[in-house]
Amino acid sequence: xxxxxxxxxxxxxxxxxxxxxxxxxxxxxxxxxxxxxxxxxxxxxxxxxxxxxxxxxxxxxxxxxxxxxxxxxxxxxxxxxxxxxxxxxxxxxxxxxxxxxxxxxxxxxxxxxxxxxxxxxxxxxxxxxxxxxxxxxxxxxxxxxxxxxxxxxxxxxxxxxxxxxxxxxxxxxxxxxxxxxxxxxxxxxxxxxxxxxxxxxxxxxxxxxxxxxxxxxxxxxxxxxxxxxxxxxxxxxxxxxxxxxxxxxxxxxxxxxxxxxxxxxxxxxxxxxxxxxxxxxxxxxxxxxxxxxxxxxxxxxxxxxxxxxxxxxxxxxxxxxxxxxxxxxxxxxxxxxxxxxxxxxxxxxxxxxxxxxxxxxxxxxxxxxxxxxxxxxxxxxxxxxxxxxxxxxxxxxxxxxxxxxxxxxxxxxxxxxxxxxxxxxxxxxxxxxxxxxxxxxxxxxxxxxxxxxxxxxxxxxxxxxxxxxxxxxxxxxxxxxxxxxxxxxxxxxxxxxxxxxxxxxxxxxxxxxxxxxxxxxxxxxxxxxxxxxxxxxxxxxxxxxxxxxxxxxxxxxxxxxxxxxxxxxxxxxxxxxxxxxxxxxxxxxxxxx
Numbered sequence: 001x002x003x004x005x006x007x008x009x010x011x012x013x014x015x016x017x018x019x020x021x022x023x024x025x026x027x028x029x030x031x032x033x034x035x036x037x038x039x040x041x042x043x044x045x046x047x048x049x050x051x052x053x054x055x056x057x058x059x060x061x062x063x064x065x066x067x068x069x070x071x072x073x074x075x076x077x078x079x080x081x082x083x084x085x086x087x088x089x090x091x092x093x094x095x096x097x098x099x100x101x102x103x104x105x106x107x108x109x110x111x112x113x114x115x116x117x118x119x120x121x122x123x124x125x126x127x128x129x130x131x132x133x134x135x136x137x138x139x140x141x142x143x144x145x146x147x148x149x150x151x152x153x154x155x156x157x158x159x160x161x162x163x164x165x166x167x168x169x170x171x172x173x174x175x176x177x178x179x180x181x182x183x184x185x186x187x188x189x190x191x192x193x194x195x196x197x198x199x200x201x202x203x204x205x206x207x208x209x210x211x212x213x214x215x216x217x218x219x220x221x222x223x224x225x226x227x228x229x230x231x232x233x234x235x236x237x238x239x240x241x242x243x244x245x246x247x248x249x250x251x252x253x254x255x256x257x258x259x260x261x262x263x264x265x266x267x268x269x270x271x272x273x274x275x276x277x278x279x280x281x282x283x284x285x286x287x288x289x290x291x292x293x294x295x296x297x298x299x300x301x302x303x304x305x306x307x308x309x310x311x312x313x314x315x316x317x318x319x320x321x322x323x324x325x326x327x328x329x330x331x332x333x334x335x336x337x338x339x340x341x342x343x344x345x346x347x348x349x350x351x352x353x354x355x356x357x358x359x360x361x362x363x364x365x366x367x368x369x370x371x372x373x374x375x376x377x378x379x380x381x382x383x384x385x386x387x388x389x390x391x392x393x394x395x396x397x398x399x400x401x402x403x404x405x406x407x408x409x410x411x412x413x414x415x416x417x418x419x420x421x422x423x424x425x426x427x428x429x430x431x432x433x434x435x436x437x438x439x440x441x442x443x444x445x446x447x448x449x450x451x452x453x454x455x456x457x458x459x460x461x462x463x464x465x466x467x468x469x470x471x472x473x474x475x476x477x478x479x480x481x482x483x484x485x486x487x488x489x490x491x492x493x494x495x496x497x498x499x500x501x502x503x504x505x506x507x508x509x510x511x512x513x514x515x516x517x518x519x520x521x522x523x524x525x526x527x528x529x530x531x532x533x534x535x536x537x538x539x540x541x542x543x544x545x546x547x548x549x550x551x552x553x554x555x556x557x558x559x560x561x562x563x564x565x566x567x568x569x570x571x572x573x574x575x576x577x578x579x580x581x582x583x584x585x586x587x588x589x590x591x592x593x
Contacts, residue, residue, distance in 0.1 A: 032090035039083035099138030201239035353403035379547035426504030432495030434483030446502035
């Protein structure tokens, strides 16, 4: 079977997994469907009320019967209004609830995905799936599905009532119904494809705008405001062009269905009018028939419109379900081992080779063998791109090596719980990451259960308390996106306070004092020295003067360990280390060789 033949089935199949999100609220859904069924029946009964008003009121000329007929009609309409309120509220609630659950499920999936996934997929596209796509599904569950079901019931019931009212005219209407299916089949397929393209275009807009806003200072520094305005305008216009094509196809679909259905009603009205004039049916029967025919036509038009929405939602559902099906490459084994409390060797790298998934032909690390004793301070030095940061990422299991294994206290880290492994480590990166929140939240991220007193103490030990107190609202001050309201040194001290509050067994410091002035560096280094006293510490160092005190210095180059030793031994034995020292230390007072 060709792809063309299976397009309608694909739309339905794509949406079927969404039913699993509705199951927890099956009683709400059942009540909504019951109300919908009752409301549809009441809608159909209005046709008989119209017939009663015309035959028993107008034609019979009885004021009493007319009043009684109108009264009955008003009661029916009131019941329909109440039923519509209940149906709309219940279905809208269900749509919002399901949309919220899907959004949470997608976010929960995202936060557990392996980091390499984010190297290959844009954050703007993920945000589009999290927001725009889930909103489309909310519209389907909360509105379009209800409209489609109600219209289907009214269509079936209306056809039955048409048959009961006048067989000849009903056969005329039924003969025209297949004609309305033709535009649905033709334009529906195009709408689905264009809707998927439209969602991708919206994701492109989100990605582009997000990058510009995030790097606004760079944009303004290079005076590229006008250029970026034009580029962004181009992205928006491209998305508009795709949306315009989708709207055109949907408009053709709805217009064709309305023309065909109401054209059939016009033909039926002429035939029925002739029958009334010749006495073969009453005016009330014709009035009721017209009422039911209009309901049937409106239902068909609504179904056609919803079918277009269904095609759009099918594209959104496919993107969301594709994301939910992704399996993280970094997962816990079925039965994890318990991390040992103590061990002579804290960390071991055994014949480790590693290639980033985005660069499979270039080794980031090659034949790494390294033993780090418990409680020791180990510095990693070397040129940029030597693989120092990659060691940190492997140690935290953001990636797994293709060859070799990494042990923590004698246990292969793949056999340890990810939570236990990462909880035992505290990371202070070279470029600290802060959240768009206040100081409390950013420091307490190291230990969500910490008291205010513990947070303040951690800030004091990181020499951050004084400048925090000078912020407009102290610890309640909002730091802006990525801590934009703080200087580089202040952000680094917040990150250090966070690590201090976590109180980890293993410290990972990626040039943690690089953004500090001389005075702050002295105080923070003192705090770090105190913190490192009983812990295993790995330091990535670009300024060698800060790690001359390390118990072990590991010199790396091009993904390999080329030398290990203390500062003095490396000065004597490692030419690369000598060259690094010569480049950094005062030429007037060079380090001894």
